[in-house]
Amino acid sequence: MNKTVNQKAWFFVIPVFVLVAFNAIIPLMTVVNYAFQETFGNNVFMWEGTRWFKQIMLSERFHASLGRQFLFTFIILFIQIPLGIAIALTMPKEGIGVPVCLVLMSMPLLIPWNVVGAMWNIFALPDIGFLGHSLNALGFDYNFTQQIGDAWFTTILMDVWHWTSLVVLLSYAGLRSIQPAYYQAAEIDGASRWAIFTKIELPKMKKVLTIAILLRFMDSFMIYTEPFVLTGGGPGNATAFLSIDLVKMALGQFDLGPAAAMSLIYFFIVLLVCWVFYTLMMRNEEKS
Amino acid sequence: MSLELKNVEKKIGLDTHIYPTNLKLEKNTINILLGSTLAGKTTLMQIMAGLDNPTSGEIWFNNENVTGTKVQKRNVSMVYQQFINYPNFTVYDNIASPLKITGVSSDETKQRVGKVAELLKLSGMLNKKPNELSGGQQQRTALARALVKDSDLILLDEPLANLDFKLREELREELPKLFENRDCIVVYATTEPSEALLLGGNTATLQEGKIIQYGKTLDTYNKPNSLVSAQVFSDPPMNIAKIKKSGDQCSFLQNDIQWRTKLNIKDGEYKVGIRPHNITTYKEGNNTLEIKGKVLISEISGSESLIHFTNGNLNWVSLSNGVFQKNVGDEMNLYMNTDEFVYFDQNERLVSNG
Incomplete structure (x- = not known):
């Protein structure tokens, strides 16, 4: 069979290509450009090779913010995933309660991130905020602007408040998709509530939970706006997570080279963790 | 137990x-x-x-x-x-x-x-x-x-x-x-x-x-025991027609097809149910009572052929062994087995088998 050659088809690809170029490739390549060179004024550049990468990889400051970042992400995943599943399990399955719960659950997700930060800042202020004032009135020495533990506590609480709903909604959707016959079959077998949870509900929720963990990992690992508004990274550098530290370096100190190198390392860490996690989950999926 | x-x-x-x-x-x-x-x-x-x-x-x-x-x-x-x-x-x-x-x-x-x-x-x-x-x-x-x-x-x-x-x-x-x-x-x-x-x-x-x-x-x-039960237990659905009985002669109300019955019941009007496989496109065994039909739909299911046909305002299905295709609108003769007719009274309760 003769294939007709028609190069006009390329015209259909051009819009997508241009779009992707402008929103992904060009910005990314600009960063790559900065990462390998020393940038001076008047668009003068000097080749530096991998110097910035080495510098970042060996810098204690980067290790510290990376450590804080992982700690934060692990803590919020550890709280939000079980809590989200638990809430989803207790939500009503039919009747007027369903839409009420769903709307209530969605509320935090609809609030802009900087508003969440501002809300929690005011809420937690030790002198006038409801949370801060109440805690102090109860005898706790609480001040998130000055004490490291309190700053972490508030940041984590804020994130749990803001994002647990996402896990709840995904888990709820997963639970609702389990056919009633599964529960009946388990009932006939005389399975306990815990057995139903571990043998039916969890395996059936595996896919949505994978998505929930991935989304929560990525979002929390890249968290910026909320802690920036709440604590500004303080006290000191106590809540300066990777992105806050990155912005300080890039725009505060104007160290474009190291900041660009750090961006790329940051990007690859997110990519790597997601890839490893997803591959592991899906490999199990194929086996089972 | x-x-x-x-x-x-x-x-x-x-x-x-x-x-x-x-x-x-x-x-x-x-x-x-x-x-x-x-x-x-x-x-x-x-x-x-x-x-x-x-x-x-x-x-x-x-x-x-x-x-x-x-x-x-x-x-x-x-x-x-x-x-x-x-x-x-x-x-x-x-x-x-x-x-x-x-x-x-x-x-x-x-x-x-x-x-x-x-x-x-x-x-x-x-x-x-x-x-x-x-x-x-x-x-x-x-x-x-x-x-x-x-x-x-x-x-x-x-x-x-x-x-x-x-x-x-x-x-x-x-x-x-x-x-x-x-x-x-x-x-x-x-x-x-x-x-x-x-x-x-x-x-x-x-x-x-x-x-x-x-x-x-x-x-x-x-x-x-009733028309409903017969319908539930018949696939494709049973064909239904109103009939009149006088003596040992039965006839459909809608047309003048007649047959004899051994059924010992009062004269009057009844309903008769005919299972689709008791109407065939060929004369065979007891399938002898002729009825003219105009093909509405003809479909093949496995090694059987289903023909939906009309005769007056009767709208029936026949099920025959063998695979054959009829064209929509064809006029054809079909043959019914009167021994297998099921008779129901006006309340759709079973009267007795013919």
Whole structure:
């Protein structure tokens, strides 16, 4: 069979290509450009090779913010995933309660991130905020602007408040998709509530939970706006997570080279963790 | 051993799902609940199992009132239309699961699982997970789970409905064998009359939450107590016509086709039901009474041909062996077997077979 050659088809690809170029490739390549060179004024550049990468990889400051970042992400995943599943399990399955719960659950997700930060800042202020004032009135020495533990506590609480709903909604959707016959079959077998949870509900929720963990990992690992508004990274550098530290370096100190190198390392860490996690989950999926 | 429903009724809100029902199922029988979707088969089964409680009425098992007794304490097993297995258990663990909970020793479990797996042709795949199996094998696993424990009551809710044609035929033939020599009551829900005939046993025809007729499957088929029961037990649907009888002469009201009947009933108007396979496109055996028809639809199903045709305002279906195609609008002769006509009175109750 003769294939007709028609190069006009390329015209259909051009819009997508241009779009992707402008929103992904060009910005990314600009960063790559900065990462390998020393940038001076008047668009003068000097080749530096991998110097910035080495510098970042060996810098204690980067290790510290990376450590804080992982700690934060692990803590919020550890709280939000079980809590989200638990809430989803207790939500009503039919009747007027369903839409009420769903709307209530969605509320935090609809609030802009900087508003969440501002809300929690005011809420937690030790002198006038409801949370801060109440805690102090109860005898706790609480001040998130000055004490490291309190700053972490508030940041984590804020994130749990803001994002647990996402896990709840995904888990709820997963639970609702389990056919009633599964529960009946388990009932006939005389399975306990815990057995139903571990043998039916969890395996059936595996896919949505994978998505929930991935989304929560990525979002929390890249968290910026909320802690920036709440604590500004303080006290000191106590809540300066990777992105806050990155912005300080890039725009505060104007160290474009190291900041660009750090961006790329940051990007690859997110990519790597997601890839490893997803591959592991899906490999199990194929086996089972 | 027997299972008895006494005046069992199920209402949800204002809807009646099951009208007051009395039914007695005996030991070592296969009982088929035959009816269309929403006839109440599943609700009835769930009440029998104890998964659901009746709004009123009682359930008796072995002369003991078990109404309200939880399903775990009733020793029942159930197979569903969907293939229900524990997703991350192997086939072996799935089949063994009912035994584990009741604390059967591991040696005995091994032996019993092996036996039932062999019966259901699952021996080669005991180490696989359900989603590595075909639909047919998944349903076999579910069946094995139901058979492995010595249940007093095995409920099967349209177990073949989600399988493709070939697998369905295959499993359908094995089913009666599986229930042989078992000390239990089997209840089997289906929408398909042919499945009921194949399984034998007893059949209850259901419509809109009522049991219309219950008896030996063949009796229910041959002597439907009413037009409704006959319709439930006929696929494609039975053809209906009004007739007039005077002396031993019968004739359709709509046309002047006449035949003789040996039926000893009063003269007057009746309704007659004719099963599609008692109208054929060829003269054969007792299929001799001629009727002209105009083809509406002609379709082939397996090795049989279905022809929908009209004669006056009669709108009928005929089912003949063999594969042939008719064109829409063709005029043709069809032949009816008057011996197999089923006569109903004006209230649609059975009069007697012709």
